Amino acid sequence: MQRLGELxxxxxxxxxxxxxxxxxxxxxxxxxRNRDLAYTTVMTVLDNLHRKEWVxxxxxxxxxxYRAVATREEATAQSLRELLDASEDRESVLLHFARSVTEEESDILRRALRRKPGKR
Known part of the structure; x- marks a missing residue:
């Protein structure tokens, strides 16, 4: 999935x-409700999102x-996966990320890793 612009x-x-x-x-x-856009602008954005396979x-x-192809959470996880895949030093990226998580997030990750059925 390609990254999204602001609009x-x-x-x-x-x-x-x-x-x-x-x-x-x-x-x-x-x-x-928050800005003033033209119908054609939104139509063009939706067409672009369709072309990019987001909708x-x-x-x-x-x-x-129109409907989203993936949930917000799935799309976020896919973006994280793509960033990690693009890194030349995955270990360093993961270690920096691990140091940034809260205790609650750390617990969530531990539980998820314990029940992970296999390697990616």
């Missing part, structure tokens, strides 16, 4: 918070309905 992230936040797929107009209304769309009547 793309705003659109994804709307889709992640939605209980069902949304039309462009619905995304626009949600975003325009799926299906035609309903004569308008597309």
């Amino acid at each position: 793309e992230a705003s659109v994804m936040d709307v889709l992640w918070d939605a209980a069902e797929p949304l039309r462009v107009r619905q995304v626009l209304e949600a975003i325009n 799926e769309r299906e035609m309903e009547n004569r308008a597309y309905r």
Whole structure:
């Protein structure tokens, strides 16, 4: 997955918070609570997100309905994986990360590693 720009992230936040797929107009209304964007701008962003495989769309009547391909948590984990894969020194990155986590986050990681079925 490619990284998101600021506007793309705003659109994804709307889709992640939605209980069902949304039309462009619905995304626009949600975003325009905090800013003033044109319909065509949001439509272009959604088209770009579709091309980047962040969203799926299906035609309903004569308008597309959009939904996120992955949850916010899955997308975040994928981004972390890509950053780690791009590193020349994974051990150093992981050690720096491990020093930055809270005690609660450390406990979560320990539990997850104990139940991990196999290596990646």
